[in-house]
Amino acid sequence: MAFASRPSAQLLFRRLSRQLCQRRGACERTMTPDRCFALELPDCTLAHFTLRAGAPGNPQEACQHPRLAAILGSPGRSYSLCVPVAPEADYAARVRAAKLHQRLLHQLRGGPFQLCQLRRLLSYSPGGQPGSSQHGFLLRDPRDCLETRRALIELLGAFKETLHPHLGEFETDPHGQLWQRLWTLQDGECLEVGCALVIPTQEPPLHPVLPDLPSSVVFPNREAARAVLEACTSFIPEAQVVLDLVDQCPKQVQKGKFPVIAIEGLDATGKTTVTQSVSDSMKAVLLKSPPSCVAQWREIFDDEPTIIRRAFYALGNYIVASEIAKESTQSPVIVDRYWHSTATYGLATEISGGLQHLPPVHHHIYQWPKDLLKPDLVLLLTVSPEERVHRIASRGMEKTREEAELEANNVFRQKVEVSYQRMENPSCHMVDASPSKEKVLQTVLSLIKNNCH
Incomplete structure (x- = not known):
């Protein structure tokens, strides 16, 4: 040049x-x-x-x-x-x-x-x-x-x-x-x-990027994530629309009397099938995060750096929380992905190195945000890596950049899975999603019955 x-x-x-x-x-x-x-x-x-x-x-x-x-x-x-x-x-x-x-x-x-x-x-x-x-x-x-x-x-x-x-x-x-x-x-x-x-020099006790995660990846509250998208409005017009939707949601919402169950898991673990089956069985409302009002812009934000991508998904959780508060006054609510997904993918992306460099068990980064409506139960669907790859191939699923990374990078996938397992307040209940659809549904309904009033 x-x-x-x-x-x-x-x-x-x-x-x-x-x-x-x-x-x-x-x-x-x-x-x-x-x-x-x-x-x-x-x-x-x-x-x-x-x-x-x-x-x-x-x-x-x-x-x-x-x-x-x-x-x-x-x-x-x-x-x-x-x-x-x-x-x-x-x-x-x-x-x-x-x-x-x-x-x-x-x-x-x-x-x-x-x-x-x-x-x-x-x-x-x-x-x-x-x-x-x-x-x-x-x-x-x-x-x-x-x-x-x-x-x-x-x-x-x-x-x-x-x-x-x-x-x-x-x-x-x-x-x-x-x-x-x-x-x-x-x-x-x-x-x-x-x-x-x-x-x-010696390796520090904790990964050196950890102090910066609350302001760049695992946002501890709505305002931190909002500040990131506010800085993006000049070059991402959709960011302002997301902010307007967030601002329409009350800052403090309360769950209704009916149970709220979040179902997590990597792609091709059966989330779509299980969430729909559980919703039908319980006559529950089925919600997704990010919600439909912003999900149309996922592709735009998925092409952005981690800090912007995670802020988008974090604010999507707060919009869903407002919907949960409303719907749970009338019926049970099933949520297809929620805060745990946002946090685990962010950790796996930003923490360089292998599993040993993730934050230790009980670190505060794994704690649920205090200003986000909390579900009564979180279920994590799991299948073997081989089974997951087979399901993806047989369905011809369209993959996001992070989902493609799960396939190509075994260490990245392991960091996502371990981060899920370390989440606390609430923690994830593991569900083996390898058996038949009927068997998995029976297991999930049993866990809901035993853990939700």
């Missing part, structure tokens, strides 16, 4: 190359010294490291994490791209950062980067303060191709906004030390603004 009234990409590349050859001792300690990074490895473990200014030539400072050194060091070359941090309470900034992250992902998956390996990278403050995490990527070029570096410089120049990714480049020196150089684009020129040693 060419920059309007800016130095050409070739000139930027030559300047960058000259700077790379400068003596390391000239590097200034301009990086934040207490930032840590979590890199997702191929086996879904996380490798944590920090950055520290140091003098070259000390073998004791060499990276002692062999897998980390193999991914970040030579042969080949690795680059980090992180989206600048957005304050916890600034939802508009969080939405902009999420859109930038999504745009960056799309660009790094194609063009000159197709032969590179892409991994999730999280930058965070070791203190675990909310609003400190930065989402990004580790781009590994096994060929150490000049075109890759040139394309990254052009990529930085393409971001005209004030908010643009931070670019880091990893190098191994003759002493075996692993360095990260930090670059930024200023007045059309790629400048080095930091240089530090890569030092492995």
Whole structure:
């Protein structure tokens, strides 16, 4: 690409190359010294490291994490791209950062980067303060191709906004030390603004993104989710319609005298069949989340970053809650998916790594929102992964992006299932949906009879 009234990409590349050859001792300690990074490895473990200014030539400072050194060091070359941090309470900034992250992902998956390996990278403050995490990527070029570096410089120049990714480049020196150089684009020129040693560090007790989840994925109340969609109205017109529908719903609603049963489960576990059969057997009203008044826009919001997608589904739950409050005064209510679905998919998406990195049992993130009408019983339908895949194939079901991820990514599916099992207040009652429809219906009706008055 060419920059309007800016130095050409070739000139930027030559300047960058000259700077790379400068003596390391000239590097200034301009990086934040207490930032840590979590890199997702191929086996879904996380490798944590920090950055520290140091003098070259000390073998004791060499990276002692062999897998980390193999991914970040030579042969080949690795680059980090992180989206600048957005304050916890600034939802508009969080939405902009999420859109930038999504745009960056799309660009790094194609063009000159197709032969590179892409991994999730999280930058965070070791203190675990909310609003400190930065989402990004580790781009590994096994060929150490000049075109890759040139394309990254052009990529930085393409971001005209004030908010643009931070670019880091990893190098191994003759002493075996692993360095990260930090670059930024200023007045059309790629400048080095930091240089530090890569030092492995201990994994924190909890996943570093956890403090940010209540303001980005698992919203603790209606207002938090509403603030996100409010920041989207300028580029998603349907967001304003959703907000108007939410604002028509009372903020505090009470359940009627009849029982409310939420039925959860992955696609192809039999939810549609079971919810309809139970509704018919109990002469109950059948509701769905998201409700029909907003479900028509699912495809639009499913294409958006996680923070926007989860806010849409969260507000759908509050609209359904208003319908539940009304209908449960007259008859039992069956709800096809509710808050647990919104939370579990959000956790599985945002928590990088494997099952071991999910929040521990009894963590407050698994608690039902205090301002959302609570069902009397939540049933979780389960089938084996093989049976679920068979059912999907036989029905030719149309899949959302997250549902496609369930099929393609076994770890993602497991994180969704385990998150369901850890939900509390109310927790999920497991139901094996593998037997015949009649058997499953009998089991479900028995559970309702034993747990609902």
